[in-house]
Amino acid sequence: MKKVINAPQNVVAEMIQGMTLAFPNHVRKIDTADVIVRTDAKKGKVALISGGGSGHEPSHAGFVGYGMLDAGVCGAVFTSPTPDAVFEAIKAVKTDAGVLLIIKNYTGDVMNFEMAMEMAEAEGIKVDKVVIDDDVAVQNSTYTVGRRGIAGTVLVHKIAGAKAETGASLAEVKAAAEKVIANVRSMGMALTPCIIPEAGKPGFTLGDNEMEVGLGIHGEPGVKREEIKPADAIVDELAGKILADMPLGAGEEVALLINGLGSTPLMELFIVNKKVNEILTGKGIKIYKTWVGEYMTAIEMAGFSISVLKLDAELKELLDAKADTPAYKA
Numbered sequence: 375m376k377k378v379i380n381a382p383q384n385v386v387a388e389m390i391q392g393m394t395l396a397f398p399n400h401v402r403k404i405d406t407a408d409v410i411v412r413t414d415a416k417k418g419k420v421a422l423i424s425g426g427g428s429g430h431e432p433s434h435a436g437f438v439g440y441g442m443l444d445a446g447v448c449g450a451v452f453t454s455p456t457p458d459a460v461f462e463a464i465k466a467v468k469t470d471a472g473v474l475l476i477i478k479n480y481t482g483d484v485m486n487f488e489m490a491m492e493m494a495e496a497e498g499i500k501v502d503k504v505v506i507d508d509d510v511a512v513q514n515s516t517y518t519v520g521r522r523g524i525a526g527t528v529l530v531h532k533i534a535g536a537k538a539e540t541g542a543s544l545a546e547v548k549a550a551a552e553k554v555i556a557n558v559r560s561m562g563m564a565l566t567p568c569i570i571p572e573a574g575k576p577g578f579t580l581g582d583n584e585m586e587v588g589l590g591i592h593g594e595p596g597v598k599r600e601e602i603k604p605a606d607a608i609v610d611e612l613a614g615k616i617l618a619d620m621p622l623g624a625g626e627e628v629a630l631l632i633n634g635l636g637s638t639p640l641m642e643l644f645i646v647n648k649k650v651n652e653i654l655t656g657k658g659i660k661i662y663k664t665w666v667g668e669y670m671t672a673i674e675m676a677g678f679s680i681s682v683l684k685l686d687a688e689l690k691e692l693l694d695a696k697a698d699t700p701a702y703k704a
Contacts, residue, residue: 377576378630379489382571386428393435400439407462408455410435414620415444418492420538420547421467424531425460426483427452429570430591433528436701442535443476443699450571451673452592454482460490464499468644472500472544476530476551478523479507502544503552506530507558508560508681510619511588522590523649525633526558526671526681527695536695550692554683558618562634562679563587563596563608570670578657591635605642609649612680617653622684624658629693631681636671638678643667646678647699654682663693669701670691 379385386408393410394403401410409425414559425447435446444467449455464473473494477487494501507518515522534551542550549635553633564586567576577593580586585608588596603611622628633645634640645668654661662685670679685693697704 375569376587377569377571379571382392383553384575385571386447386450389428389431390435390448393700400698400700401435404462407459409459409463409466410438410446410448410558411463411466412438412444414440415467417469417540418471419469420471420544421445421469421473422476422531422535422538423447423460423463423467423473424527425449425455425480426480427454427592429673430670432668432701434531437528437531437699439697441695441697441699441704442531442702445663451572454480454486456484457489457493460487461493464490464494464501472502473502474534474544474547474551476502476527476534477503477505478527479505479520480517480522481519482517495654500544502548502550504530504555506555507591508555508558510559515590516594517590517592522594524560524591525563525631526560526670527682529558529629529631529681529683530554532697533689533692535697536692539695544668550688557620557684558679558681559620560679561588561610561612561615561676562635564589564675564677565602566637566674566676567593568636570673591670593672593675601616605645608650609646609653609680613650613653616680616682620682620684622657622659624702627660627662627685627690628654629685630654630661630664631669631683632666633670633679633681634668635675635677635679636668637674637676638668643678645693646680650680662690
């Protein structure tokens with residue numbers, strides 16, 4: 375194992391320390407848990423909390439800031455945060471307007487966030503939740519019942535966060551988040567596995583000429599393993615599955631997220647973006663906004679995912695709204 379770390383058991387704590395030192399005007403760590411919160415906490419608006427296992431940076435703590443999240447809960451690497459940690463996050467950012475939990479659909483995440491929600495409600499805190507399941511690759515997986523939540527989660531952060539900044543109610547912010555969830559689809563692939571620091575070895579193996587199609591962000595099995603294809607053929611396969619699940623007509627508008635999983639060069643992500651653009655524009659679909667880069671990684675995994683979000687006037691306005699976080703500014 376080759377990693378730029380000190381002790382594997384200290385990776386999350388030292389990462390958080392380094393992040394808060396780099397972005398003191400945006401975020402700080404609370405004293406009671408591995409939770410990153412906004413330095414400029416805004417009272418009177420709905421507070422947004424997301425999180426999960428570490429190793430997906432910049433998700434989720436990198437999206438804490440104006441126009442996106444109010445707190446990011448950092449679990450151990452690829453491990454759901456504890457209910458207590460989520461509860462500490464809720465207490466740290468709660469407002470009279472309420473708290474919305476944004477949860478990726480993994481069994482541990484859903485269970486622990488829901489337990490924290492019950493703890494908060496017992497103390498009279500107004501809290502609600504949404505669960506993201508944008509991955510079209512598989513219906514059930516190693517860690518889920520139903521579809522997995524992957525990079526489309528970041529678009530929920532952006533749009534729900536923008537809605538909350540307008541002073542919208544908890545019900546209105548939840549409705550905006552659910553609109554994104556209903557209209558976003560994603561699928562990914564990998565060329566290499568990744569290594570959890572405390573494990574010290576890859577979670578799975580791939581031959582030099584192999585790729586895994588449709589795997590999850592923790593290395594969960596995908597749809598199939600096959601020989602590496604040219605970029606255009608890979609994109610045809612992923613985009614075809616996405617569009618089959620969410621048919622789009624000529625004239626409709628979308629946002630596009632080309633997400634790297636940790637070790638894929640921007641050069642390659644731009645090649646992917648070129649082909650996705652050709653497919654969508656060839657069908658008369660208008661691309662309103664494109665994001666290309668690393669938004670939800672899997673430590674050092676080589677690969678990418680594609681997310682397509684169908685837009686309406688409200689979603690376009692919220693997508694364009696100001697955001698200022700360590701990992702995203704608009």
